[in-house]
Amino acid sequence: MDINPRLASHGLSFSAERRNQSWGKLNVTTWMSSAFCRLPRDRPALGLVAGGAFFVLASLFRWMLGGVSEGFGPMTFLPAILLAGLFGGIRIGIAVAAVCTLVAWVMFFPPYGTFILATPHIITMAIFIVTAALELFVIRTLNLAINDLSEARERSNVLFRELQHRVANNLQFVAAVLMRRRKLLRSNPVCAEALESAQTRLETMSRVHRRLHDPTSLDQPLQAYLEALCADLIRASDTPDVHLTVESPAVVLSLNGLMSMSLIVAELVTNSLKHAFRDREGGAISVTISGRRGAYVLSVADDGPGLPKDFTTRNKNSLGQGILQSLAGQLHGKLIFESGPGTVASLSFRT
Numbered sequence: 001m002d003i004n005p006r007l008a009s010h011g012l013s014f015s016a017e018r019r020n021q022s023w024g025k026l027n028v029t030t031w032m033s034s035a036f037c038r039l040p041r042d043r044p045a046l047g048l049v050a051g052g053a054f055f056v057l058a059s060l061f062r063w064m065l066g067g068v069s070e071g072f073g074p075m076t077f078l079p080a081i082l083l084a085g086l087f088g089g090i091r092i093g094i095a096v097a098a099v100c101t102l103v104a105w106v107m108f109f110p111p112y113g114t115f116i117l118a119t120p121h122i123i124t125m126a127i128f129i130v131t132a133a134l135e136l137f138v139i140r141t142l143n144l145a146i147n148d149l150s151e152a153r154e155r156s157n158v159l160f161r162e163l164q165h166r167v168a169n170n171l172q173f174v175a176a177v178l179m180r181r182r183k184l185l186r187s188n189p190v191c192a193e194a195l196e197s198a199q200t201r202l203e204t205m206s207r208v209h210r211r212l213h214d215p216t217s218l219d220q221p222l223q224a225y226l227e228a229l230c231a232d233l234i235r236a237s238d239t240p241d242v243h244l245t246v247e248s249p250a251v252v253l254s255l256n257g258l259m260s261m262s263l264i265v266a267e268l269v270t271n272s273l274k275h276a277f278r279d280r281e282g283g284a285i286s287v288t289i290s291g292r293r294g295a296y297v298l299s300v301a302d303d304g305p306g307l308p309k310d311f312t313t314r315n316k317n318s319l320g321q322g323i324l325q326s327l328a329g330q331l332h333g334k335l336i337f338e339s340g341p342g343t344v345a346s347l348s349f350r351t
Helices: 005-035 044-071 073-088 090-107 119-183 189-212 215-219 222-236 255-275 311-315 319-330
Strands: 241-247 282-292 295-302 335-339 343-350
Touching: 044 073, 044 090, 073 090, 073 119, 090 119, 119 189, 189 222, 222 241, 222 255, 222 282, 255 282, 255 295, 255 319, 255 343, 319 335
Parallel strands: 241 282
Antiparallel strands: 282 295, 295 343, 335 343
């Protein structure tokens, strides 16, 4: 059967037009639902209370002023609309704005109790409605931006935790491989002992890594947390006979502050284990936090030979020093090194 090309073309264009109309309706519906959807940070009850309280205050203010406020009376409702939209969300804001508009229209202009408005009063109400709409639009835009930032931050935190989890798992996997290889070297005790030492170190590093990036660490007392962290570092080193002392008051740190504190202590203790006990088996490391009322001093000291004479010049632009000072800056402090006897690193910070 032959088909008229013009009819076929007309049918195709009609189908495309139908699809475009459907997509247009779908896009409008999607935009409307997203524009007026409730956000996680919305608190409808709080928005109603705040909006209602300022609605009552504005009404009392209008009643006290009497006819003097006829030119600007509805503007006294703007704080109520602002707070309702800010705390309660766009739906509560629109509801409060509608109530305010109705009350202002009927009760703020003569003849009172009617919908009759003189021309100046119509202009006043139009300005009020436009201002309230712009107010709600700005609040909604800001709330959407804050919600997007919160979701992006949460996604980043989840990905970061997943990354740290995988790193710790990879360390444990390598430790398991070393353990299997060690069992195959029973005839060579020297190699088996070396693999056992490497396996133990990797397992300890995995525990340290998990401890540093575990959000539940906020629930632990700071002294117990630092004791466990430093003990893991000592077990992972070649100086297991080092005596550790940790003293700290009940300092409350945020998760970011605890992370910075942990990395600073871990780096300083690792440096002491690496340099202070190079030619001897035992020694002592002390980690002390002193102070009160939000002002504290962190001190990490060892009884080693002290800093070399060219420490300042040699380490001025080193990567390790840069990282330590950057972490100290996150605690709004500066790290200072002192020598003799031993080495003392001090950090003053505030919570």
